[in-house]
Amino acid sequence: MAKQMTKCLVVGAGPVGALAALYAAKRGWDVEVYDLRGDLRDDSTTPLNFTKSINLALSERGINSMRQSGADGLLETVLSETIAMYGRMIHGEDSKGSLTEESQLYDVHGRYQRAVDRGALNKVLLDQLEGLPNVKLLFHHKLTGADFRKKKAWFERRTASEKSNERPQELEVSFDLMLGCDGAHSGVRYHMMKAVRMDYEQSYIDTLWCEFTIPPWSSETATGRTPSAKDRFRTSPNHLHIWPGSDKMFIGIPSTDRTFTCTLFAPSATFADLEKNPEQVDSFFRTNFPGAAELVGPDLRRQFEQNPHLPLINIKCSPHHYASSGVILGDAAHAMVPFYGQGMNAGLEDVRVLFEHFDSHPTTETGQQAALESYNRERVPDAHMINDLAMGNYWEMHAGVRSRWYLLRKRIEEF
Ligand code: FAD
Incomplete structure (x- = not known):
């Protein structure tokens, strides 16, 4: 029977989850955001995997997704804390051992990428959610199970510090739709795989990174x-x-x-x-x-x-959804190597594209399923492509920028 969409669980309060929650809230849905970590806005919370927050390249793909959220002042606040990067500066040494710098502009028309602090961006998004009456933010809640057929999820709630011996509290929550924005090692994806025949490909490249x-x-x-x-x-x-x-x-x-x-x-x-x-x-x-x-x-x-x-992980999977009740977005759906500077940008774009599909379908269960199916048809090939481009840009950034071929192409473009 047709039914109004009411309850949306967002798992993961990273940049993608926080933006997804904003989009869902704007549509009047009843939104609950769960994250296993504490609130980033509390200084004692260490960002996942990083010693401190890292800087990312924010491009039009991500900016437009925030622009379309309809949240007052969101984009202005985010952009006011960014720095324009007009191109790459290639550092090296000439034959006499003197240091060299070569500026390679990104765009002949002066368009640029912006440097943004991932944590600062995430905090601005969380601040936007904070005041909304139809949004609940639940930190220290770890997803431990999900049944997409019965539309039930389970979370462990830890009130004390991780070192505490206290048994975590268990919570069962019902939902109409779960948005899995819980990163590369997504629990949502893992539980969704039990319900859907998901093709899944994961690889590590033989490159490590250190900040x-x-x-x-x-x-x-x-x-x-x-x-x-x-x-x-x-x-x-x-x-x-x-x-x-x-x-x-x-x-x-x-x-x-x-x-x-x-x-x-x-x-x-x-x-x-x-x-x-x-x-x-x-x-x-x-x-x-x-x-x-x-x-x-x-x-x-x-x-x-x-x-x-x-390590650096690359994940491709398909489909990205189960029926009308679950969809994975961001790194949960397509973690990629960072060499194209598009991981977060593509994740933010997932949100914009997903809600375009929701908006063009009725808010019934059948409508939601059709929306997820059409989203999946559009988004999976794009996600696979951006993963491949990211891998291709690894060569470009570490060797291509100073290869003879690259220099020749540049001379031709300048000519
Ligand atoms: P995440 O940021 O991983 O957030 C996932 C959230 O889910 C976390 O808050 C986590 O605590 C929570 N979570 C996980 N499991 C659970 C669970 N079981 N229950 C509840 N909550 C859970 N991208 C760019 O666009 N530009 C760049 O320049 C760029 N540079 C990068 C450089 C490096 C070195 C790296 C490693 C990545 C870079 N990226 C870049 C990629 C970018 O960091 C990611 O794509 C982006 O952070 C993904 O966002 P997300 O919200 O999907 O996932």
């Missing part, structure tokens, strides 16, 4: 001169910086606090060598990424030793 920070210049220089806010960046704030290498690279993305969030990408064997011989971290950087060690400063080795060394 570094380039600090700002201090407010007083040795000469006593006070540098301007812009001068406090140690290198150009309006570029995505790349130190390419044949099988490794180091990149830096600017932050509004004048630091750069940097990432070393290298084969696992290189990481293993450096873990065994950390005294070689400095010379490794000086040999492979000219000028980068000086920018990071004396803290380079400590950062390599203390920050986690993390």
